[in-house]
Every structure is written in structure tokens, then in C-alpha cells.
Amino acid sequence: MRNLTHRLPQERRIVTALPGPASTELAQRCSSSVGRAISPSTPGYMVDGDGGVLVDADGNSFIDLASGIAVTSVGASDEKVVEAIREAAGHFTHTAFMSTPYESYVQVAEKLNEIAPGDHDKRSVLFSTGAEAVENAVKISRAYTGKSGVVVMDRAYHGRTNLTMAMTAKNRPYKSGFGPFASDVTRVPMSYPVRDGLTGEGAAARAIYQMEKEVGPENIACVVAEPVQGEGGFIVPAEGFLPAIAAWCRANDVVFVADEIQAGMCRTGDWFAVNHENVVPDLMTTAKGIAGGMPLSAVTGRAEIMDAPGVGTLGGTYSGNPVACAAAVAALDQMESQDLAARARGIEQIIREELEPLTSTGRVAEVRGRGAMVAVELIDADGNPDAALTGSVVTACLAQGVLVLSCGMDGNVLRLLPPLVIDEALLREGLGVIADAVRTTVGQGAVNA
Missing domain, CATH: 3.40.640.10 (Type I PLP-dependent aspartate aminotransferase-like (Major domain))
Known part of the structure; x- marks a missing residue:
């Protein structure tokens, strides 16, 4: 998949504890000024974004696999x-x-x-x-x-x-x-x-x-x-x-x-x-x-x-x-x-290549979706929806600098919505973090498939 030109370095970089001091201060301000019904799911307060990354107030650079819930498909600051x-x-x-x-x-x-x-x-x-x-x-x-x-x-x-x-x-x-x-x-x-x-x-x-x-x-x-x-x-x-x-x-x-x-x-x-x-x-x-x-x-x-x-x-x-x-x-x-429809198809191929081996863990019901809208449904050992496992994986990914969302009526689905302009190497790196988080959380260790 051809890389595009981006303004920011396309890298995962965690330089502080999460949240960092600047984001912690902003979170405190938020709690005293914003109604509690609005509750951000990630601790970092973002100050920049481009291509496949978002950067928070403390300089941490996250791989963005959420795209503002499928909004920033062309990136968060496309030049045009x-x-x-x-x-x-x-x-x-x-x-x-x-x-x-x-x-x-x-x-x-x-x-x-x-x-x-x-x-x-x-x-x-x-x-x-x-x-x-x-x-x-x-x-x-x-x-x-x-x-x-x-x-x-x-x-x-x-x-x-x-x-x-x-x-x-x-x-x-x-x-x-x-x-x-x-x-x-x-x-x-x-x-x-x-x-x-x-x-x-x-x-x-x-x-x-x-x-x-x-x-x-x-x-x-x-x-x-x-x-x-x-x-x-x-x-x-x-x-x-x-x-x-x-x-x-x-x-x-x-x-x-x-x-x-x-x-x-x-x-x-x-x-x-x-x-x-x-x-x-x-x-x-x-x-x-x-x-x-x-x-x-x-x-x-x-x-x-x-x-x-x-x-x-x-x-x-x-x-x-x-x-x-x-x-x-x-x-x-x-x-x-930029033929982003074709890029979406390429993104699907990469996601499936990296994550479909997780079905061997017995805790992934399926990897499904189309294009750059792909889900990983997680289940427990008896085949029932496992929201706790899903939450643990989302948290583990965030700690490693990868933003991923969950969804589903039972809260047991990882949803992947990367920007359609994300570079292949960055995408594969983020998917590797997800795969390791799933394997680690289900107790099989972070090993390659």
C-alpha cells in the first residue's frame, strides 16, 4: 500500500505516564466545567493530528485506529x-x-x-x-x-x-x-x-x-x-x-x-x-x-x-x-x-492478515467487516460475549499508544476504523499491539501467530 505524504511523523511515541501532566490538568479542568454526561474514553487531550497519528498535550503520539469514530477518513488535518x-x-x-x-x-x-x-x-x-x-x-x-x-x-x-x-x-x-x-x-x-x-x-x-x-x-x-x-x-x-x-x-x-x-x-x-x-x-x-x-x-x-x-x-x-x-x-x-476506496480495501487485507490468526486462541469468534471498517468479536471460553476481555484489550492497547474503540450490544467487539490515509507500517504496528494485547489478556502470551 503506497505511503502518502504527511505533516507529522507517523510514529507511535509514549514519553510520559498516561495521562501525562498536561492532560491530567486538562482533565481536572474538564471535571469542574463540563457536564459529567460527556465522558471522554481516553485520558490524553489531543493537540495535533495528521495521517494515522494523534498527539496529546504531553507529546505522546498515538496510532489512531478510531478516526474520530469514522470521521477523519482523509486524516485529521488534510492539507487541501x-x-x-x-x-x-x-x-x-x-x-x-x-x-x-x-x-x-x-x-x-x-x-x-x-x-x-x-x-x-x-x-x-x-x-x-x-x-x-x-x-x-x-x-x-x-x-x-x-x-x-x-x-x-x-x-x-x-x-x-x-x-x-x-x-x-x-x-x-x-x-x-x-x-x-x-x-x-x-x-x-x-x-x-x-x-x-x-x-x-x-x-x-x-x-x-x-x-x-x-x-x-x-x-x-x-x-x-x-x-x-x-x-x-x-x-x-x-x-x-x-x-x-x-x-x-x-x-x-x-x-x-x-x-x-x-x-x-x-x-x-x-x-x-x-x-x-x-x-x-x-x-x-x-x-x-x-x-x-x-x-x-x-x-x-x-x-x-x-x-x-x-x-x-x-x-x-x-x-x-x-x-x-x-x-x-x-x-x-x-x-x-487518492482512490481512498482502494486504500480501504488494502487496509482490510492487512487487518485480516494480522488479526485473523487470533481465531486460534478460541476467544475470537470472528474477524469481520468490509474495507477499513473491521471488527474483532471476543468471546469467553464457553462462546459467550466477553465484554470484560474486550475492555481489558482496549485498555492495554491505549497504554501502548494505540487508540481502538469497542462496540456491540454486548460490549464485546473491537472496532477498527483507521484513517484511510494511514501508512502500512504504522497500521501493521498498531495491529501487532492489538494482537499481543489479545494473546496476553487471554493468558497465552504475546507471541507471534
Whole structure:
């Protein structure tokens, strides 16, 4: 995998105890000024980042296998993205597109319409966060169909607003104590091959039966699904599941919404995860990697569906901020010119090469995922989800200067989301730390496979 040019040294470097004194002081300030509900998972306070590294206030350099939760796919300070932000902010930081429009919003919409699956006429609208995009996809679906029901998958994650909390499956830390939630949301089973043993068609038939019997297609406005589930555990549905669900939606006047917020923007080795099975959604939500770290999200879809809501019914004060749009234009160009989709496929190959041998420990159920969105599911000796082992591995990796996240309904999944611009040597070094941490934690010693 060809190395790219980076501003910072691409190295893992731990020079203080973690956290160091500067980060410790910042943590103390945080505890006395920031609400406790916001609780950072790593002790270091970051001051710089580039390529595949983040540097904290004490000079410790971490290998970044998180990308700000799949956001900084082009790196945390891509030169062209930074320059686009400077240029845009030098003219104006905000005008509100709904009242005084600007070209960069239109440019982003044009590009999303171009790269979205399907050759039909498309439209896009921009927002600020992923949850906003999901909510507006539901609003658009309801306006188009005249129906109200929303169907989501088990283990789904769609956001933290009231409606998206209802759509999100995991109780803690996202939902507990925050109800009542929005109504008319039904959850059906997703394909989870390592656990349910079903083919894609079989898993789809199970979900469709439940939709037909518990809700009825005449009441369903949309089915919202992540083509690769994120917080739910990086679950890749069995081949055939998504096409069957999309076909059922088309046959029953139900809008099929692909939530590509985490899996999209080259993350899984193509512009969008649905492309892997040639699924063409009616609507698609994007965010995270779209703008190189700036807050931006979008709904893109069939023109006749997107234009169903009345004039002036969608939007928001900050929706499609001009600086974020300028960053998105640059980030999308970098994804294309650097062929980051191909890099994501190369990253997957390297991850599998380094981590699939861990299945021999008996404590790794599988290594799964697509592109640079790969999970390692950890289990105990009896085959049950092992959240304690997962937490220990995450902690051990952090102590060695590697940032890795966990996820899953049972908290037993390591999720790997490296920047798509990470150098191969740095990636392999980080993966080696993970492999050693797993072997050490399960008591087999840090030895090579």
C-alpha cells in the first residue's frame, strides 16, 4: 500500500505516564466545567493530528485506529481540506442557506447526486449531524408515502435525538432515563451470520414476516437499515439480505433508507456499502467522513421522493454551513484523487492478515467487516460475549499508544476504523499491539501467530 505524504511523523511515541501532566490538568479542568454526561474514553487531550497519528498535550503520539469514530477518513488535518476551510472562513463563516444561499452547498449536493447509487434523477439536502439526516429521511419518507410507520433493525444505531433514540437499539448509554420516545417505530431482526446461521434470504424472510404481520406494509413509511451496522457490532449482513429487503420495500410502496453515516464515504472499499451488492436505496443518509472532520450531513435520494415535502419544510439554521461545505468539496476530491476506496480495501487485507490468526486462541469468534471498517468479536471460553476481555484489550492497547474503540450490544467487539490515509507500517504496528494485547489478556502470551 503506497505511503502518502504527511505533516507529522507517523510514529507511535509514549514519553510520559498516561495521562501525562498536561492532560491530567486538562482533565481536572474538564471535571469542574463540563457536564459529567460527556465522558471522554481516553485520558490524553489531543493537540495535533495528521495521517494515522494523534498527539496529546504531553507529546505522546498515538496510532489512531478510531478516526474520530469514522470521521477523519482523509486524516485529521488534510492539507487541501484545511486550505479549503481557511479560504471559506476568510469570506464568511455563515449566512444560512435557507435565506442567503451560496455555491458550496450546491457543489456538495451535485457531487452526492453524482456518486450515489443508481442512474435515476436525484436530489440532496444538507444538515449538520447524522441524527438530523436520519430524522429528515423519516420526514421525507412520511411526506412521500402518507404513512407513518418506521421499521429499523435490531442492534441498530441511528442517533441520540428523541426520534433516533427510539430507532436506536442499545439502551445504555444512549437511552436509559431519557424516555418517553417517539412512537410508531418497530424493530425487526437483522442478519447476523455468526450468531443466527441464516442465509441472507432466510434472514430477510424472517424480518419481512415480522413487518407484514406486526405492522403491515400499508402502515410503513420507511425501512431504515445500516448496510454494515456500526455501534451494533460492525455486523455485515449475509449476502442477499439487503437486496431482499430493498425489493420488498419497492413492491410495497415503502421507502428503503440506507443509513451510510458510518459505512459510507469509501470506508468499506467503495463510495457506499450498499454498492457491494448493487443495492440502490430510495434514500441514503451520510455524515461522518463526508467533510474531513467538519460537521455536515446529508440526505440523498430519488428526486420524486426528495421533493415530496412542501417548500420550506426542511432545513435548519446551521444546515449545510458554508465552511463545512467547502471542507466537504475538498474531502470528496481527496477521496477520489487518492482512490481512498482502494486504500480501504488494502487496509482490510492487512487487518485480516494480522488479526485473523487470533481465531486460534478460541476467544475470537470472528474477524469481520468490509474495507477499513473491521471488527474483532471476543468471546469467553464457553462462546459467550466477553465484554470484560474486550475492555481489558482496549485498555492495554491505549497504554501502548494505540487508540481502538469497542462496540456491540454486548460490549464485546473491537472496532477498527483507521484513517484511510494511514501508512502500512504504522497500521501493521498498531495491529501487532492489538494482537499481543489479545494473546496476553487471554493468558497465552504475546507471541507471534
